[in-house]
Each structure stands twice: as structure tokens, then as C-alpha cells.
Amino acid sequence: MQKEFKLPDLGESIVSATVVKVLIAPGDMVKEDQTVLEIETDKATIEVPSEISGKVTGVYIKEGQKVEVGAVVFSVESGTEKQSVEVKAVKVTESQSQEVTEKPAKSVKTEDPVVEAASAQPPAAEPVSSVQEIILPDLGDTIESALVVKVTVKVGDSINEDDTILEIETDKATVEVPSPTAGVISEVLVKEGEKAKVGSVIFKLEAKSAGAPAVVKTSSEDGQTVKSETTTPALSAEEIAELKEEMNNPEVAVAPPKALVDLQPPILQNSAPAAPSVRRLAREIGVDINQVKGSGPRGRINLDDVKSFSKALHEGRVTSPQALKGEGSFLAQKPLPDFSKFGEIERKGMNNIRTKTAEHLSYAWATIPHVTQFDKADITDLEQLRKKFAPEVAKSAGKLTMTSILVKVVTAAMKHFPQFNSSIDMEKKEIVYKNYFNIGIAVDTEFGLIVPNIKGTDKLNLTQISVEMNVISEKARNKKIGLDDLQGGCFTISNLGGIGGTYFTPIVNSPEVAILGVSRGTFEPVYKDGEFVPRLMLPLSLSSDHRVIDGADAIRFLRWVIDTLENPFKLLIEG
Numbered sequence: 001m002q003k004e005f006k007l008p009d010l011g012e013s014i015v016s017a018t019v020v021k022v023l024i025a026p027g028d029m030v031k032e033d034q035t036v037l038e039i040e041t042d043k044a045t046i047e048v049p050s051e052i053s054g055k056v057t058g059v060y061i062k063e064g065q066k067v068e069v070g071a072v073v074f075s076v077e078s079g080t081e082k083q084s085v086e087v088k089a090v091k092v093t094e095s096q097s098q099e100v101t102e103k104p105a106k107s108v109k110t111e112d113p114v115v116e117a118a119s120a121q122p123p124a125a126e127p128v129s130s131v132q133e134i135i136l137p138d139l140g141d142t143i144e145s146a147l148v149v150k151v152t153v154k155v156g157d158s159i160n161e162d163d164t165i166l167e168i169e170t171d172k173a174t175v176e177v178p179s180p181t182a183g184v185i186s187e188v189l190v191k192e193g194e195k196a197k198v199g200s201v202i203f204k205l206e207a208k209s210a211g212a213p214a215v216v217k218t219s220s221e222d223g224q225t226v227k228s229e230t231t232t233p234a235l236s237a238e239e240i241a242e243l244k245e246e247m248n249n250p251e252v253a254v255a256p257p258k259a260l261v262d263l264q265p266p267i268l269q270n271s272a273p274a275a276p277s278v279r280r281l282a283r284e285i286g287v288d289i290n291q292v293k294g295s296g297p298r299g300r301i302n303l304d305d306v307k308s309f310s311k312a313l314h315e316g317r318v319t320s321p322q323a324l325k326g327e328g329s330f331l332a333q334k335p336l337p338d339f340s341k342f343g344e345i346e347r348k349g350m351n352n353i354r355t356k357t358a359e360h361l362s363y364a365w366a367t368i369p370h371v372t373q374f375d376k377a378d379i380t381d382l383e384q385l386r387k388k389f390a391p392e393v394a395k396s397a398g399k400l401t402m403t404s405i406l407v408k409v410v411t412a413a414m415k416h417f418p419q420f421n422s423s424i425d426m427e428k429k430e431i432v433y434k435n436y437f438n439i440g441i442a443v444d445t446e447f448g449l450i451v452p453n454i455k456g457t458d459k460l461n462l463t464q465i466s467v468e469m470n471v472i473s474e475k476a477r478n479k480k481i482g483l484d485d486l487q488g489g490c491f492t493i494s495n496l497g498g499i500g501g502t503y504f505t506p507i508v509n510s511p512e513v514a515i516l517g518v519s520r521g522t523f524e525p526v527y528k529d530g531e532f533v534p535r536l537m538l539p540l541s542l543s544s545d546h547r548v549i550d551g552a553d554a555i556r557f558l559r560w561v562i563d564t565l566e567n568p569f570k571l572l573i574e575g
Contacts, residue, residue, distance in 0.1 A: 001077070001078055002057070002075055002076075002077060003052045003054060003075065003076050003077075003078055004052075004072045004074075004075045005036070005050060005051060005052050005072070005073050005074050005075070005076070006070050006071060006072050006073060007039075007048070007067050007068070007069050007070060007071050007073055008048070008051075008069070008483070009069055009483075009487075010039075010041055010046075010069055010483055010486075014041050014069070014356075015068060015069055016066050016067060016068045016069060017039040017040060017041045017046075017066070017067060017069075018039060018040045018041075018064070018065070018066055018067075018175075019037065019038075019039055019061050019062065019063050019064060019065045019066075019067055020038040020039060020040050020045060020063065021037070021038040021063060022036075022037060022059060022061065022062070022063055023035055023036050023037060023038070024036045024037075024056050024059060024074060025056065025059060026056050026057060026058060026059060027055070027056060028055070028056045029054070029055055029056075030050050030052070030053060030054065030055075030056055030076060031050070031053045032049075032050055032051060032052065032053045033049045033050065034049060034050050035047045035048065035049055035050075036048060036049070036050045036073070036074070037061075037073060039067070040479075044450070044475075044476070044479050044480060044481035044482070044485075044486070045479050045480060046481070046482055046483050047482070048073075048483075052076055052078070053076065053078060054076030054077050054078030055076055055077045055078075056074055056075070056076055057075050057076060057077050058074060058075045059073070059074045060072050060073060060074060060075075061073055061074075063176075064137075064175050064176065064177070064178075066138065066139070131186060131204055131205070131206055131207075132181060132183065132204070132205055132206075132207055133201045133203075133204055134165070134179065134180065134181075134201065134202055134203040134204070134205065135199050135200060135201050135202065136168075136177070136196050136197065136198050136199065136200055136202050137177070137198070138198055138199075139168075139170055139175070139198055144197060144198055144349075145195045145196060145197045145198060145349070146168035146169060146170050146175075146195065146196060146198075147168060147169040147193070147194075147195055148166065148167075148168055148190050148191065148192050148193065148194055148195070148196055149167040149168060149169045149192065150166070150167040150192060151165075151166060151188060151190060151191070151192055152164050152165055152166060152167065153165045153166075153185050153188070153203070154185065154188065155185050155186065155187065155188060156184065156185060157184070157185045158183075158184050158185075159179050159182060159183065159184075159185065159205070160179070160182045161178075161179060161180065161181055161182045162178045162179065163178060163179050164176045164177065164178055164179075165177060165178070165179045165185075165202075165203060166190070166202060166203075168196065170352070177202075179203075179205075181205075181207065182207070183205035183206050183207045184205055184206045185203060185204075185205050186204045186205055186206050187203065187204040188202075188203055189201055189202055189203060189204070190202045190203075273294060273299060273300045273301060274289055274292075274294070274300065274301035274302075275300075275302075277303070278301055278302060278303055278305075278306060281303060281306050281307075282306045285306070285310050286310075287306055287309055287310050289301065289306070291309065292305050292306055292309045293305065293309075351447065351448065353447050353448030353449075353450070354448050357448055357449055360510070361507050363510065364507050364508055364509065364510040365507055367510070368508050368510060368545045368546075368547070369545065369546040369547060370505070370507070370508060370543050370544070370545070370546070371543070371544055371546045371549075371551055371554060372505045372506075372541055372542065372543045372544075373541070373542045373544075373551070373554050373555050373558050374503050374539070374540070374541055374542075375539075375540055375542075375555075375558050375559070375562055376537045376538060376539055376540065376562075377537070377538045377540060377561070377562040377565040377566060378526065378535050378536070378537055378538075378565075378566050379402070379521060379536050379537070379538045379565055379566070380535045380536040381566070381568075382405070382565055382566070382568060383521075383536055385568065386400055386401075386402070386405065392463075393462070393463050393466050393467075396463050396466075396467055397467055397470065398463055398464075398465075398466030398467035398468075398469070398470055399466055399469070399470050400462070400463075400466050401466070401469070402495070402497065402518065402521075402538070403441065403469065403493060403495045403518070404462065404465045404466040404469050405462065405565070406493055406495075406516065406518065406561075406565075407439045407441075407454060407457055407465050407469070407493065408457070408462050408465060408571070409561055409564045409565060409571070410439060410491060410493065410516060410561060411437045411439060411457040411458050412564065412571055412574070413557055413560050413561050413564070414437060414490070414491060415437075415458070416560060416574075417553065417556070417557045417560070418433055419431075419433075419513070419548055419549055419553065420491060420513065420514050420544070420549065420557055421433065421434045421437065421490050421491065422434060422513055422548060423511040423512065423513060424511075424513065424545065424547055424548050426547075431548060434490055436456065436458075436488075436490070437456065437457045437458040437490055438453045438454065438455050438456070438457065438488050438489050438490045439453055439454050439457045439489070439490065439491055439492075439493060440452065440453035440454075440489035440490075440491065440492040440493070440509060440512075441453065441454065441469060441472065441473070441492075441493055441495075442492060442493070442494035442495075443472070443473055443476040443477070445476055445477045445479075446477070447479060450476050450481065450486070451486070451489065451492055451509060452472040452475070452476055452481050452485040452486055453472075453485065453486070453488065453489040453490075453492075454468045454469065454472065455484075455488070472485055489509065489512060490512060491512055491514055491515070491516070492506075492508075492509045492512060492514075492515040492516070493515070493516050493518065494506050494515060494516070494517050494518065495517075495518040496517070496518065496519055496520070497518050497519055497520040497521060497538075498520075499520075500519075500520050501519045501520060501539075502519050502520075502539050503517075503519055503539050503541050504517050504519065504541055505517070505541060505543060506541060506543045507543065508543055508544065508545055513544060513545040513548045513549060514542065514543065514544040514545065514549065514554075514557075515542075515543050515544075516540065516541070516542050516561075517540070517541035517542070517543070518538065518539075518540060518541075519538075519539040519540075519541070520539070521536050521537060521538040521539075522536070522537060523535065523536055523537070524537045538565070540558060540561070540562065542554055542557065542558045
């Protein structure tokens with residue numbers, strides 16, 4: 001039985017990943033939980049285990065490729081059923097192309113030029129130009145250019161298909177660029193140390209042989225080999241009729257199939273594909289059809305796409321087309337002035353982690369009504385206890401810090417205030433209460449801010465929490481965080497005390513509903529027992545989602561945390 005393995009969910013707001021390494025090939029036997037792939041998101045490099053077992057019949061991704069969540073990665077044949085048919089695209093020379101045994105599909109002749117163009121098949125292969133241009137391939141949704149680290153070929157070098165010709169550096173990794181074809185390098189158009197734009201020509205080469213159509217080679221059950229020339233599939237009668245209707249409508253501008261591009265005006269090549277009925281609905285309800293992302297074949301927009309976009313607009317979940325598509329910031333930006341008029345400037349591109357952080361926090365700030373409570377905790381006695389027991393925790397490879405203590409205290413507080421361990425579903429008008437406790441820790445790395453979380457903090461003692469914190473911090477700084485570490489967070493703690501500051505207003509990490517900010521503790525004079533005494537005071541800032549948490553509940557939660565920090569024995573009494 002044929003089974004497919006698809007790229008699994010990578011966490012909130014992550015829709016794609018870059019393939020770093022493919023660890024399987026057709027013909028390999030794969031088992032469940034076997035690592036089959038290494039991918040890189042904007043936050044970490046992750047090993048992906050297989051969820052299926054069997055003999056690999058096809059691998060549909062390549063190293064360096066951007067793959068969307070849900071895309072088919074590979075397929076296997078499992079069980080004792082008959083072997084699957086091997087399908088392999090191969091390159092052929094001009095002489096080999098004459099061995100094709102299956103005749104090309106016949107063209108449909110008709111007086112209607114639209115039908116004739118849509119039904120026509122490509123003509124017999126003609127020799128391609130001896131000089132071919134190699135362009136820098138797509139590097140991801142938000143990456144427009146890359147730094148050339150190393151040019152591995154020079155003029156006159158003979159290369160084969162998939163030979164590495166270039167090493168480039170994106171915001172996430174150094175990537176090897178393979179040649180898409182074989183030939184002899186005739187011109188090198190990039191230099192080490194310069195930036196190359198996606199789609200720009202980086203090399204020119206002279207092909208080793210004339211071009212020919214791709215041939216599909218299949219092995220039948222009787223062992224015979226059948227070759228057939230690849231052709232462009234003809235459009236169905238329904239698709240042709242719809243295209244004709246759209247082209248006869250002056251208000252319609254669709255992206256036609258390749259067979260029709262040469263026959264149509266340029267306006268048809270770069271606008272939103274949608275049927276007249278869909279465009280009519282969009283006009284009637286005030287939706288710009290060009291802002292809607294289509295879910296149909298070839299990105300076609302249907303009625304449900306328009307309705308979903310309109311609903312999102314009215315609920316305030318989308319305020320720009322870029323927000324819906326995950327491209328750019330959540331709110332429309334005004335153009336910046338020309339700063340160069342006032343003096344010298346320098347522009348630097350945002351790396352992918354910074355871009356994703358900007359998008360996620362813009363969404364959270366625009367959709368969550370934030371309320372922030374400020375208060376201080378007297379941790380003088382607690383600090384003495386921390387220093388006393390820190391060597392004991394260190395024996396277990398952990399580090400007893402104020403953050404690890406706060407993880408334990410916040411976990412207990414969430415049991416007393418369950419609304420802090422929830423998420424809001426505005427679409428269904430429901431609040432989702434969670435019966436598990438995973439506390440996220442904001443980690444400052446050289447790549448940007450990421451938030452891995454410690455699982456099951458209600459089941460861990462303080463030493464275990466300290467050890468886990470040490471582990472995830474190291475993994476985060478080395479970009480080795482796994483998918484499980486980034487998913488399922490319930491509450492976030494952001495501690496800036498090691499850097500400084502008094503108070504700040506942390507942004508809630510959606511879909512969570514609260515976040516605790518911690519600043520640097522300082523000694524202050526506190527009036528106690530009739531006199532002023534120096535006490536170590538810790539500033540705390542609690543931001544919460546006002547749709548779920550009222551201000552009174554927020555300050556009660558914060559005061560419970562403070563009382564526990566000042567009286568640690570409270571944890572033993574109240575849990």
C-alpha cells in the first residue's frame with residue numbers, strides 16, 4: 001500500500017522550512033521515528049522523524065528547497081502488495097530522443113483559437129541555444145538576495161547536473177547552490193563577498209548537448225520499459241469555457257495557462273485569477289479581489305476565499321493583504337522619507353528570525369488588548385536561599401536562577417487562576433482552558449529572540465526545572481531547538497534582569513494570554529518594623545489579554561506571585 005509522508009506542523013506562525021539535509025533516497029527502507037530529514041525554520045535546525053515505515057518509492061524535495069507545511073516529502077510502499085511502478089524523470093540527448101516509442105498526443109483543431117491554443121500540445125523538441133543562463137533560485141518567501149560566500153567554479157570548468165557551483169549565505173544558513181544542468185562554464189557573473197538577487201543570472205554555460213523533451217521512464221509489471229514524451233495536459237471543456245467567459249469580460253484579468261500566454265494581452269499575465277461570479281461577489285461586498293489569496297488550482301480564487309477574507313476583515317484579524325498572506329508586517333506601513341537628504345545612511349536587511357518576530361508581535365499587538373500591571377517583590381530572603389542551594393542544583397548540571405524559581409511559582413499561580421492558562425477563540429467565541437502546564441522562556445540569541453518552553457512544569461521539582469532551563473537555553477543559542485520545544489506553550493517569562501532596566505511592557509505571546517516581564521533587582525530602603533532597612537526588590541511587569549483577564553484578576557495573580565516569592569513556604573502550604 002502506498003503511503004505519503006507530509007511535512008508536519010512546525011508551530012504557530014511557521015508555514016514553511018528550508019531543507020538542510022535529506023537522509024533517505026528511493027529504494028531505502030525507512031522505519032517509524034527514523035530521522036529522515038533535517039530542516040531549518042526561522043528559529044532552529046530540526047530533525048524530522050518519519051511517521052510511516054516501508055520502502056521509499058519517491059523523494060519529492062531537495063536540499064536547499066523551501067517546503068511548506070503539509071507538502072508531501074516522500075512516499076513509501078508498505079505491506080506485501082505488488083511493487084509500485086518506478087517513475088523517474090531523465091535527461092536525454094538529441095540522439096536518444098529519437099528512441100521515444102510513444103507518439104505525442106494529437107492536437108485538437110478547431111475554429112476557436114482559444115480552444116485550439118488550450119488543447120494544443122508542444123511541438124517536437126528543437127535544439128536549445130548552446131549558451132544557457134543559470135539564475136539564483138528562490139530562497140524563501142521573505143528572502144530577496146543572498147551573500148555570495150564562495151564561487152566554486154571558473155570559466156572553462158566542465159560541470160555535471162547537481163554539481164555545487166556556488167555557496168551563499170542567507171539569514172539562516174550557508175547554502176550550496178547546485179547546477180540545474182551539465183555543461184562548460186562560459187561566464188561567471190557573481191563575485192565572492194557581493195550580494196546576488198534572487199532571479200538574477202549568476203552563470204552562463206555552454207550545454208553539452210542539444211535540448212530534448214523530458215522523458216518519463218516507467219517499469220511495467222512484465223519488466224518491459226516504456227518511454228513516453230512529457231506533454232502539457234490539455235484543459236478540460238469546463239476550464240476552456242470558463243477562460244473564454246473571463247476573456248470576454250472586460251473587467252476580468254486572469255493568469256492563463258502557458259498555452260494561452262502568447263495569445264493574450266499582457267494584462268492577463270499578472271492579476272488575480274477568479275471567475276466572473278467570484279469577482280462580482282467581491283465587488284458587491286467591497287473586497288479587493290487582488291488582495292485575496294486563492295486556495296484553488298493554480299491559486300484560483302473561489303467564493304469561499306472571498307467570504308473568508310471578508311470575515312477576517314470585519315473581525316479585525318486582517319488589515320492588509322500582506323497580513324493574510326504572511327508577507328510583511330501586520331499593519332500597512334507609510335513610506336519612509338528619504339533619510340539620505342539629511343546625511344549618510346546605511347541599509348541592512350532583516351534576517352528571517354527578525355522578520356518573523358516583527359510579523360508575530362505586530363499581529364499580537366494589533367489583535368490583543370494589552371493591560372500591564374507593575375509591582376515589586378522583596379526577594380532578600382529568597383536570594384539568600386537561592387545562593388545556599390545553588391551548589392546542590394549545580395551537581396545535577398542545572399543552574400538555580402530567579403527565572404527557574406519563577407517558573408515553579410507561576411505554575412502554581414496558574415492552578416489558582418486558570419484563566420491565565422487559556423487561549424481565546426474569537427471565531428467560535430470560546431475560551432480554551434488547558435489542563436497542562438508548559439512555561440515558555442524568552443531566550444536572547446545572536447540570531448534573535450526565540451521562546452522554547454519547558455513541558456510539564458507542574459510535575460517537575462526546582463532542580464529538574466533548572467536542568468531543563470539550562471538545556472533549552474544551550475539548544476536555543478546553537479539553533480538546535482526541536483519542534484516539540486517550540487510548541488504548546490501556556491505562559492511566557494521574559495527576564496531582562498541580567499541586562500538592566502526597571503520596568504517594561506512585554507507583549508503577550510499569542511495564542512497565550514499573559515506574559516511576565518522581570519527586570520533587575522536592586523537594593524532599596526524599605527520601611528519595616530519602624531525603620532528603613534535595605535531590601536532587595538525585584539520589579540515585575542505582567543501583561544495580559546484583557547479579552548480574557550480583567551484588571552482585578554491580573555493584579556490578584558501578580559500579588560499571589562509576589563507573596564510566594566516573599567514567603568516561599570507558601571508553595572508547600574497552598575501548592
